[in-house]
Amino acid sequence: MFSPEVTSMIIQGIGETLYMTLASAFLGYVFGLPMGILLTISDKDGLKPNPVLYKLLDVIANIVRSIPFLILLILVIPLSRLIVGKGYGPNAAIVSLTLAAVPFIARMVESSLKEVDTGVIEAARSMGAGTFTIVWKVLLVEARTSLIVNATIALGTILGYTAMAGALGAGGLGDIAVRYGYHRRVESIMIVTVVLLIVLFQIIQTVGMALANRLDKRKS
Amino acid sequence: MSEIIVENLSKTFLAKDGSVEALKNVNLTIGSGDIYGIIGMSGAGKSTLVRCMNFLEAPSQGRVLIDGKSLGDYTEKELRKQRQDIGMIFQHFNLLMQKSVLENVCFPLYIQGKKKAEAHERARELLEIVGLSDKQQAYPAQLSGGQKQRVAIARALASDPKILLCDEATSALDPQTTASILDLLKDINQRFSITIVIITHQMSVVRKICSHVALLKDGQVVEQGLVEQIFTHPKSAVAKELILKDSGSDAKTGAPRSKIKSGEKIRIVFSENSAFEPVIANLVLTFREPVNILKADTKNVGGVAKGEMILEFIKDSANVEAMKQYLADRGLAIGEVTEDV
Numbered sequence: 001m002f003s004p005e006v007t008s009m010i011i012q013g014i015g016e017t018l019y020m021t022l023a024s025a026f027l028g029y030v031f032g033l034p035m036g037i038l039l040t041i042s043d044k045d046g047l048k049p050n051p052v053l054y055k056l057l058d059v060i061a062n063i064v065r066s067i068p069f070l071i072l073l074i075l076v077i078p079l080s081r082l083i084v085g086k087g088y089g090p091n092a093a094i095v096s097l098t099l100a101a102v103p104f105i106a107r108m109v110e111s112s113l114k115e116v117d118t119g120v121i122e123a124a125r126s127m128g129a130g131t132f133t134i135v136w137k138v139l140l141v142e143a144r145t146s147l148i149v150n151a152t153i154a155l156g157t158i159l160g161y162t163a164m165a166g167a168l169g170a171g172g173l174g175d176i177a178v179r180y181g182y183h184r185r186v187e188s189i190m191i192v193t194v195v196l197l198i199v200l201f202q203i204i205q206t207v208g209m210a211l212a213n214r215l216d217k218r219k220s
Numbered sequence: 221m222s223e224i225i226v227e228n229l230s231k232t233f234l235a236k237d238g239s240v241e242a243l244k245n246v247n248l249t250i251g252s253g254d255i256y257g258i259i260g261m262s263g264a265g266k267s268t269l270v271r272c273m274n275f276l277e278a279p280s281q282g283r284v285l286i287d288g289k290s291l292g293d294y295t296e297k298e299l300r301k302q303r304q305d306i307g308m309i310f311q312h313f314n315l316l317m318q319k320s321v322l323e324n325v326c327f328p329l330y331i332q333g334k335k336k337a338e339a340h341e342r343a344r345e346l347l348e349i350v351g352l353s354d355k356q357q358a359y360p361a362q363l364s365g366g367q368k369q370r371v372a373i374a375r376a377l378a379s380d381p382k383i384l385l386c387d388e389a390t391s392a393l394d395p396q397t398t399a400s401i402l403d404l405l406k407d408i409n410q411r412f413s414i415t416i417v418i419i420t421h422q423m424s425v426v427r428k429i430c431s432h433v434a435l436l437k438d439g440q441v442v443e444q445g446l447v448e449q450i451f452t453h454p455k456s457a458v459a460k461e462l463i464l465k466d467s468g469s470d471a472k473t474g475a476p477r478s479k480i481k482s483g484e485k486i487r488i489v490f491s492e493n494s495a496f497e498p499v500i501a502n503l504v505l506t507f508r509e510p511v512n513i514l515k516a517d518t519k520n521v522g523g524v525a526k527g528e529m530i531l532e533f534i535k536d537s538a539n540v541e542a543m544k545q546y547l548a549d550r551g552l553a554i555g556e557v558t559e560d561v
């Protein structure tokens with residue numbers, strides 16, 4: 001159907017998209033998970049209430065989340081240059097994708113952890129568990145299903161954002177779709193990339209949900 | 221075994237819409253090895269009181285002493301260590317739903333820094349004690365309420381506590397399961413000499429296993445002492461109400477609700493020192509006047525059988541006082557009944 005060049009470009013596009021999505025999600029969790037945990041425990045009903053810390057994280061999360069991603073992409077270009085040496089390409093996109101993902105992930109982690117039954121936390125405290133043990137062995141364990149479901153949502157969202165980053169020359173399937181579909185009007189290539197994005201999204205959803213279900217022990 | 225002393229304890233919660241005085245100047249002494257009941261209606265402050273006993277809740281005023289040492293003097297770290305000596309179980313069991321039964325019981329052992337193999341061995345012993353050896357690999361969602369509470373008990377015992385606090389531990393269970401959990405607690409009290417504090421709103425629970433009881437109302441202790449004494453001679457209105465509501469009778473020969481125009485009702489309790497004569501029959505013969513038996517129960521109060529009866533005299537009877545005296549002379553405890561039976 002396509003020339004070998006186009007085919008290899010699409011394959012490379014898939015690789016870049018997956019790379020950007022997974023790397024940003026990974027980095028997003030490296031920073032977002034601790035931030036979500038801190039939001040949970042420093043809140044007023046948390047394990048270690050700390051209004052100053054909570055407010056600080058809360059404000060940071062809200063500011064970053066209120067900036068439209070397209071604007072964030074542009075704002076972050078100097079930062080990307082500083083960190084990865086370039087203002088464009090997949091690695092540069094990872095910087096902005098991560099920055100957008102961190103507060104989003106932190107909020108989802110916060111909501112997952114806050115769902116954990118306060119009775120179980122109380123029981124752990126009555127056994128002499130400290131804050132670290134409760135976070136590590138109670139909150140993260142009991143919220144596992146919800147955390148995985150949310151990670152699936154985060155991956156899907158980041159996948160969508162990579163396409164947007166593609167419009168600014170990040171590479172990946174989004175980049176191809178914009179270049180061929182918008183600038184050159186080669187619709188067949190655009191449709192293929194869109195279908196591939198949909199397939200990737202479905203795979204992430206299906207695997208994530210199956211994993212969440214598989215690991216949930218609450219069903220009898 | 222450990223002794224718990226609660227001294228002038230008060231707890232005020234500050235809420236947006238004013239403050240709630242959950243406990244007001246509570247004083248209690250819970251002897252080493254006792255099974256001590258704390259009973260009261262919902263909202264009386266029972267949970268708050270028991271949570272002060274391991275400082276999950278810090279009191280606003282007053283002290284809690286465990287074996288003479290005030291919990292308020294401990295640092296956060298020392299307090300966590302102390303809590304390992306105080307097991308706790310709850311109405312809704314509060315198990316880790318994502319962990320197996322065995323891992324739930326291991327949890328407090330891991331907190332103490334025990335290695336996996338050692339923890340598993342100890343957990344298996346404990347599951348044996350509570351009769352759940354065959355459920356080690358099950359998850360809490362696969363267990364019945366009674367089984368979940370047994371897991372919670374095994375977990376609470378894992379750190380060899382000297383005290384076990386039970387907050388409404390049987391309130392979510394049916395009567396049969398309640399009875400078996402109470403038997404287990406009694407057995408644990410005797411076998412391991414653990415002081416047990418039982419929070420409940422059911423007199424039947426207190427009656428079945430407690431040696432002592434404190435009655436809580438609106439954050440205050442209104443009555444406290446031996447269960448037998450309070451059951452036979454309740455002084456406060458709350459005590460009388462709770463005893464009357466006590467539906468967990470062991471044997472019931474209850475008469476249906478009286479349709480007769482009602483006269484004065486009394487509650488009488490037979491104890492082992494009551495006369496052996498057929499009291500009611502003789503009463504009727506003596507006064508030549510019928511009495512209506514509204515309810516008759518035999519209850520097991522701390523291992524001693526007690527007979528309890530609610531009698532109703534005929535309306536406007538002139539003999540009421542004399543009849544009461546007659547019963548009292550024969551060693552029966554008499555109480556008023558103001559509520560509907």
Ligand SMILES: Nc1ncnc2c1ncn2[C@@H]1O[C@H](COP(=O)(O)OP(=O)(O)O)[C@@H](O)[C@H]1O
Nearest residue numbers: 233235240242261262263264265266267268269
């Ligand atoms: N954390 C809290 N904040 C505010 N009020 C509370 C809190 N915990 C308990 N209370 C109030 O204290 C009173 C006693 O509650 P509790 O000890 O739970 O009673 P019980 O266990 O006897 O039902 C109630 O009025 C309750 O609303």
Ligand SMILES: [Mg+2]
Nearest residue numbers: 266267268388
């Ligand atoms: Mg309560």
